[in-house]
Amino acid sequence: MRVNAQVESETELKSVLDTLYRQSQDGKSFTGLYELITNEQTIITAIHNIKSNKGSMTAGIDKKVIRDYLQMPREKLLRTIKTCFESYNPQPVRRKLIPKGNSDKMRPLGIPTMQDRIIQECARIVLEPILEAKFYPHSYGFRPYRSTHHAIARIASLINIGEFRFAIEGDIKGYFDNIDHSLLINKLSKMGVIDKRVLALVMKMLKAGIMNEGVFEESTLGSPQGGIISPLLANVYLNDFDWIVSSWYENPYQLEQYSNEKNARRAMRQKGIEPVFLVRYADDWVILTKSREEAERRLKALNKYFEAKLKLQLSPDKTVITDLTEKAMSFLGFWLKVEKPRTFTGRTGKVRKRPLTCKVYPNTKKLNEKFREVLDKIKSLKTTVCEYQKAVVIEEVNSMIVGLSLYYNKSICSKVFSSLDNKVFKACHYTWKSMYYNQNGGKNLDHVKTAKELSNRPARHAGYTTKCHAVEVEGKWVGITKFFMTGSDRAVNFNQAMTPYTEEGRSLYAQLSKKKNPLDRPPLYNPNSFRLAKKNSRSSNHNLRKYNFEYYMNREYAWNRDKGKCKICELDILPNDYHCHHIDPTLPLHEINKVANLASVHDGCHELIHGTSEVDNPKMAKKLSKYREKLKGKAKVVS
Numbered sequence: 001m002r003v004n005a006q007v008e009s010e011t012e013l014k015s016v017l018d019t020l021y022r023q024s025q026d027g028k029s030f031t032g033l034y035e036l037i038t039n040e041q042t043i044i045t046a047i048h049n050i051k052s053n054k055g056s057m058t059a060g061i062d063k064k065v066i067r068d069y070l071q072m073p074r075e076k077l078l079r080t081i082k083t084c085f086e087s088y089n090p091q092p093v094r095r096k097l098i099p100k101g102n103s104d105k106m107r108p109l110g111i112p113t114m115q116d117r118i119i120q121e122c123a124r125i126v127l128e129p130i131l132e133a134k135f136y137p138h139s140y141g142f143r144p145y146r147s148t149h150h151a152i153a154r155i156a157s158l159i160n161i162g163e164f165r166f167a168i169e170g171d172i173k174g175y176f177d178n179i180d181h182s183l184l185i186n187k188l189s190k191m192g193v194i195d196k197r198v199l200a201l202v203m204k205m206l207k208a209g210i211m212n213e214g215v216f217e218e219s220t221l222g223s224p225q226g227g228i229i230s231p232l233l234a235n236v237y238l239n240d241f242d243w244i245v246s247s248w249y250e251n252p253y254q255l256e257q258y259s260n261e262k263n264a265r266r267a268m269r270q271k272g273i274e275p276v277f278l279v280r281y282a283d284d285w286v287i288l289t290k291s292r293e294e295a296e297r298r299l300k301a302l303n304k305y306f307e308a309k310l311k312l313q314l315s316p317d318k319t320v321i322t323d324l325t326e327k328a329m330s331f332l333g334f335w336l337k338v339e340k341p342r343t344f345t346g347r348t349g350k351v352r353k354r355p356l357t358c359k360v361y362p363n364t365k366k367l368n369e370k371f372r373e374v375l376d377k378i379k380s381l382k383t384t385v386c387e388y389q390k391a392v393v394i395e396e397v398n399s400m401i402v403g404l405s406l407y408y409n410k411s412i413c414s415k416v417f418s419s420l421d422n423k424v425f426k427a428c429h430y431t432w433k434s435m436y437y438n439q440n441g442g443k444n445l446d447h448v449k450t451a452k453e454l455s456n457r458p459a460r461h462a463g464y465t466t467k468c469h470a471v472e473v474e475g476k477w478v479g480i481t482k483f484f485m486t487g488s489d490r491a492v493n494f495n496q497a498m499t500p501y502t503e504e505g506r507s508l509y510a511q512l513s514k515k516k517n518p519l520d521r522p523p524l525y526n527p528n529s530f531r532l533a534k535k536n537s538r539s540s541n542h543n544l545r546k547y548n549f550e551y552y553m554n555r556e557y558a559w560n561r562d563k564g565k566c567k568i569c570e571l572d573i574l575p576n577d578y579h580c581h582h583i584d585p586t587l588p589l590h591e592i593n594k595v596a597n598l599a600s601v602h603d604g605c606h607e608l609i610h611g612t613s614e615v616d617n618p619k620m621a622k623k624l625s626k627y628r629e630k631l632k633g634k635a636k637v638v639s
Helices: 010-025 033-037 040-051 066-070 074-086 114-132 148-162 181-190 196-206 230-248 253-257 261-270 292-309 364-383 387-408 414-436 503-513 527-537 549-561 603-610 618-631
Strands: 093-099 106-111 166-171 210-212 215-217 277-281 284-289 320-323 329-331 334-339 342-345 351-354 357-362 448-450 467-473 476-479 578-582 598-602
Touching: 010 040, 010 114, 033 114, 033 196, 040 066, 040 074, 040 114, 040 549, 066 114, 066 549, 074 114, 074 549, 114 196, 114 230, 148 277, 148 284, 148 329, 148 334, 148 357, 166 292, 166 329, 181 196, 181 230, 230 277, 230 292, 284 292, 284 329, 292 320, 357 364, 364 387, 364 414, 387 414, 387 467, 387 476, 414 467, 549 578, 549 598, 578 603, 598 603, 603 618
Parallel strands: 093 210
Antiparallel strands: 093 106, 166 284, 166 320, 210 215, 277 284, 329 334, 334 357, 342 351, 448 467, 467 476, 578 598
16 A cells, blocks of 8 residues: 655654554555655654664764754755655764673674664654564564563563473574575565665665774675664564464464464364464573473474574574573573472362462673672762762762662562662772761761762652762762662563554553653744744854754744743743744853753743833743843843
């Protein structure tokens, strides 16, 4: 079917993506995708998404970051990207080597140019709903709303309910570096992407090449880790593998012969076919079986499948069969240990058998690799002179502690957290002693406070009397938090109805994550906007150059934040009466259009801010005075 590419707002784009997802579930294939990918609204949404990514300030070989594009005039930026699509020839990715775990091995990362990232994000936005509809339900890596915790929960629940004690721990040799491009394009086509222009676009991305220390290398295989579209393509490549394993038992091909899955599986068991279940996270996967013989038979078949069908190899050293009752399995930073069945006497005196129980613990080796960074950051306080800067470093430490504890709290972690807190306290003791020993007459106890005395993270620290090291800033104590305050939790199975491509899926995610779904950004264009954009495109004046792409992008965020109401009179704003006020018009170009510096106001209220007229309404006058005060001493330029 041909896709509707006539979208003029984020709401319309979301509706089209929802339709793609729904019809892809029905087995439809799609043409006309290229027009949707190159649509102006798709480009704007892509830049919105990239801007919020922390990698947006990492440059490719052209040394440009997202800021260089945000400060371009709106029309010039859109024209630049559209022109790039017309004769697309991606630049090579910049290779960067990063440490792999805590070993001497390095993992290659490919960093595309910012322009190529925008193109890739446009493609990802349109392709993802089509592919999501056809992905295997129990692959969890690089997919929206899914996490490592869902994969862990799935394995634990299968073991607890089905009593699977044998696991094939899969490891694909150099997966991302050995993806066959032609096979990948063929798989994309079979999954419904039949627009040849889009397939050619993806092929060009794969063939972009690598710039390694100034030397160009062709990319005949692989999808560089670091590219925006690479995770999506990596899942496409292994999707057939997922469904092949699933067909062995979980979703049998002959299902249509039976009234439901339960009956189909019962018939398979009667034929001597043993249960087999797969859980995959990116290129890490686990297959659970009830016997070693079945695991060995399936692994032998998989070795042949990977070589013949995917042109990949399983690592013989790392792809192993583990009896989980004898040895723990390491997966995604956790240890999964299975207790052997035990007999016990019930209340009636009858001897009963307790089933297998899977217990999840933090993988302390993996955890300690990250924890060392926490200790190093604490020690860096010794060379930090300013108390304000010390407070900033402490909050960086706290972010690391909270991040690690939230990842590992979906396990049996209380003893590990207690041990880590002791190590943090000890590191802080020697660090604070170095900083304040002489100041306090040989004591540093003045800088050890109870958690409830701290001013930072009050909701987290409330009610705790445990001791924390802190620094004093403007009469307030800013201290280092504790791991144990996060508490232990249980990973839960993923709700397969959750998806960003249905209203129900988005509502479920908002409900379970306790996060509000972001509001659609409205198209806030009016004649005055286009007049300013036109002047900006041919001006070097700072006061006009501020009306760049970032301005038009962030004022939509400001509108949603202000709920479409004027910051002065608090009345609703009609589109033809809307102005966006720069609170401080003298800030440098890279700061002036941040959302915090923008305010939604009526045309008339905007004139009042920059004027001297008074108003009778006391509440309105107070707000007007506040905005005028912020302009006081600054250049009086109408923004």
